[in-house]
Amino acid sequence: QVQLVESGGGLVQSGGSLRLSCAASGRTSSIYAMGWFRQAPGKEREFVAAISPDGTITPYAHIAKGRFTISRDNAKDTVYLQMNSLKPGDTAVYYCAAALGTIGAGEELYNYWGQGTQVTVSS
Numbered sequence: 001q002v003q004l005v006e007s008g009g010g011l012v013q014s015g016g017s018l019r020l021s022c023a024a025s026g027r028t029s030s031i032y033a034m035g036w037f038r039q040a041p042g043k044e045r046e047f048v049a050a051i052s053p054d055g056t057i058t059p060y061a062h063i064a065k066g067r068f069t070i071s072r073d074n075a076k077d078t079v080y081l082q083m084n085s086l087k088p089g090d091t092a093v094y095y096c097a098a099a100l101g102t103i104g105a106g107e108e109l110y111n112y113w114g115q116g117t118q119v120t121v122s123s
Helices: none
Strands: 002-007 010-013 018-026 033-039 046-051 068-073 078-083 092-099 117-122
Touching: 002 092, 018 033, 018 092, 018 117, 033 068, 033 078, 046 068, 046 078
Parallel strands: 010 117
Antiparallel strands: 002 018, 018 078, 033 046, 033 092, 068 078, 092 117
């Protein structure tokens, strides 16, 4: 089993920045890719970004390209999402997820999920 705990969410003004963290515990050696997803009120959960084990493969959703950066520290079993130039449309609960076998944008690829952290961007 793998446990994921997100942190770093909060309230920020439009144009501001936040860095989300996701700490993994348990059988972390079984984790392949890590990903971030988000769910805004009344909308379906959507892919934001993912990262391969060595950090060399980092697919991003179009909503994240140029503004968000995903990274991971394998020594700390932690993945980060640096979010810059935030907009009110980025308001959502952000979820961290771990995949055991592959990397991609589909939710079905991810085996473990965190509880989520709220990000609110005010105008």
